[in-house]
Amino acid sequence: MIIPDSYPWELGETLGEHLERRGISRREFLGFCSRLGVMLGLGSLMGPSIMEALAQQRRPSAIWISLQECTGCTESVLRTADPTIGDLVLDLLSLDFQENLMAAAGHAAEAALHDALEANRGSYILLVTGGVSLAEGGIHTMIAGRPAVDILREAAEGAAHVVAIGACAHWGNIQASNPNPTGAVGVGHIVTGKPVVNIAGCPPIGDVVTATVAHILTFGRVPELDADGRPLFAYGVRIHDNCPKRANYDAGQFVEAFDDEAARKGWCLYKVGCKGPVTFSPCPIIQWNDRTDWPIGAGHPCIGCTERHFWDTMTPFYGRLPGIAGFGIESTADVVGAALAVGAAAGVAAHAVVTGVQRARHKPDEIDKEEV
Ligand code: SF4
Ligand code: SF4
Numbered sequence: 116m117i118i119p120d121s122y123p124w125e126l127g128e129t130l131g132e133h134l135e136r137r138g139i140s141r142r143e144f145l146g147f148c149s150r151l152g153v154m155l156g157l158g159s160l161m162g163p164s165i166m167e168a169l170a171q172q173r174r175p176s177a178i179w180i181s182l183q184e185c186t187g188c189t190e191s192v193l194r195t196a197d198p199t200i201g202d203l204v205l206d207l208l209s210l211d212f213q214e215n216l217m218a219a220a221g222h223a224a225e226a227a228l229h230d231a232l233e234a235n236r237g238s239y240i241l242l243v244t245g246g247v248s249l250a251e252g253g254i255h256t257m258i259a260g261r262p263a264v265d266i267l268r269e270a271a272e273g274a275a276h277v278v279a280i281g282a283c284a285h286w287g288n289i290q291a292s293n294p295n296p297t298g299a300v301g302v303g304h305i306v307t308g309k310p311v312v313n314i315a316g317c318p319p320i321g322d323v324v325t326a327t328v329a330h331i332l333t334f335g336r337v338p339e340l341d342a343d344g345r346p347l348f349a350y351g352v353r354i355h356d357n358c359p360k361r362a363n364y365d366a367g368q369f370v371e372a373f374d375d376e377a378a379r380k381g382w383c384l385y386k387v388g389c390k391g392p393v394t395f396s397p398c399p400i401i402q403w404n405d406r407t408d409w410p411i412g413a414g415h416p417c418i419g420c421t422e423r424h425f426w427d428t429m430t431p432f433y434g435r436l437p438g439i440a441g442f443g444i445e446s447t448a449d450v451v452g453a454a455l456a457v458g459a460a461a462g463v464a465a466h467a468v469v470t471g472v473q474r475a476r477h478k479p480d481e482i483d484k485e486e487v
């Protein structure tokens with residue numbers, strides 16, 4: 116354990132026993148599990164079952180490696196809005212390696228990683244932030260004298276589950292944008308033979324990460340994924356369909372410039388570049404910072420950061436979507452999506468095609484905005 120814990124776990128203790136010793140009532144725990152069930156798209160009635168499963172857990176190991184990245188994802192996860200979710204996941208896991216949080220550095224940190232991999236071989240959850248660079252033998256991302264790709268392969272080989280956190284780990288992010296000088300790729304490009312869960316976004320919402328880990332702990336398997344490896348409970352919803360400015364879009368009320376009267380009124384940002392119509396993410400529902408705000412809520416267009424290759428396919432960020440003939444009425448939203456599916460790059464197009472599947476699996480009311 117590398118995080119100071121004022122309630123150290125006792126040997127062989129289950130989560131249920133641990134929480135009871137900490138004075139957390141079953142009622143509080145059930146409330147958390149019910150909210151988790153809602154967030155996972157399973158409904159609050161799953162709360163008792165989730166509670167039963169989590170209560171039996173005995174501190175599985177998690178190993179978190181940081182590769183070609185900026186640590187923004189770590190910040191996002193550690194600042195999860197709901198302390199009960201963040202606390203539970205961090206408390207429940209034995210976080211045996213996380214170099215941003217641990218005191219050790221240099222050779223001691225490398226030894227800690229080696230020990231953690233060996234001691235928990237076959238059973239740990241591997242969390243990865245950052246991608247790897249393959250060009251020129253991987254010399255663009257070297258850690259302790261080793262290319263990041265070697266570290267990733269070694270860590271993934273003994274993992275029970277692999278979770279790629281953020282756009283860098285998902286597909287390489289800006290490092291992988293054209294012309295991709297370092298040959299950057301995501302975790303799923305390297306790790307084969309086991310599913311890689313992609314928690315998309317730059318950074319992703321921390322609560323989505325912790326909910327995904329909680330799902331793995333509860334059910335012993337990764338959540339249902341979309342065609343791009345993203346958990347459907349979070350990425351099965353399109354921003355445009357949950358955006359509070361959708362009524363302005365439908366009414367043809369658009370911001371033309373960031374300092375105009377329409378911007379002050381909070382109207383739709385489509386004409387100044389919003390990519391919400393082709394972006395799948397729960398941003399309007401979960402939001403950031405204790406559900407204080409999110410990009411569009413703060414008056415900035417969505418740049419599509421949860422979509423693969425968004426630096427190439429969603430730019431110019433402040434320009435309208437390409438190939439869209441018209442907009443302003445309800446039915447046009449689908450025309451927007453269809454036009455992009457034809458005109459945009461393969462990744463975006465492929466995702467638009469699976470929209471129908473995702474919608475079929477996720478009814479709009481499955482995520483309760485009041486409870487999530
Ligand atoms: Fe940083 Fe974004 Fe990469 Fe996360 S996805 S490590 S926030 S650049
Ligand atoms: Fe919201 Fe953007 Fe859609 Fe406008 S275009 S309704 S700002 S998601």
Ligand code: F3S
Binds near residue numbers: 398411418419420421
């Ligand atoms: Fe990213 Fe758009 Fe959400 S830019 S944070 S997916 S609103």
